[in-house]
Amino acid sequence: MDSFDHILNWKLKRGSHALPGKDGGTCINEAAIVAAGFPYRPVRAVETMPDCFSRPICRLAMLLNDEASDEQRQQLLPFVTRLACADTKQVEWEREVYIAQHLRYRISWQDRLEVLEGALGIGRQAYVLATEQVKSRLDAVQQSAKAPMSVADHLKFSKIKEWLAPPL
Secondary structure (H helix, E strand, C coil): CHHHHHHCCCCECCCCECCCCCCCCECHHHHHHHHCCCCCCCCCCHHHCCCCCCHHHHHHHHHHHHHCCHHHHHHHHHHHHHCCCCCCHHHHHHHHHHHHHHCCCCCCHHHHHHHHHHHHCCCCCCCCCCHHHHHHHHHHHHHHCCCCCCCECCHHHHHHHHHHCCCC
16 A cells, blocks of 8 residues: 555545535545546546546546445555456456446445456556656545545435445
């Protein structure tokens, strides 16, 4: 985890966030967008992610982010720089199938984290981002925050999303 010290002051939180706070509080996909060099934006659905992000992988990351405890969620930080790995339709389909096959049965959150790792091993890998570049991007968003803490966007929406999520 030493190579991720530059993002350890970023706090991953449940749900979508209109704007992050000075704590850097966002979901994993929102943090990944900033790390990849895009302007900050809330992510309510993976379909709104930039095209360079893998939809099946971001969907799984969002699921893990939203169902994790606060402590577990921080284990997703090393994945922030790895989600911008979209590939061909065939590879995206292979990722989708891999994830579906491994999540057919109820497994622990830690085992689902390993499914994310396995899915990331299929196809194109994200470009390795320079540590300083990622740090400066995340720091810039934190510095521009007006509130000390981020607030979840659309609390009712995230509650409905939770109710409709398939049990794993």
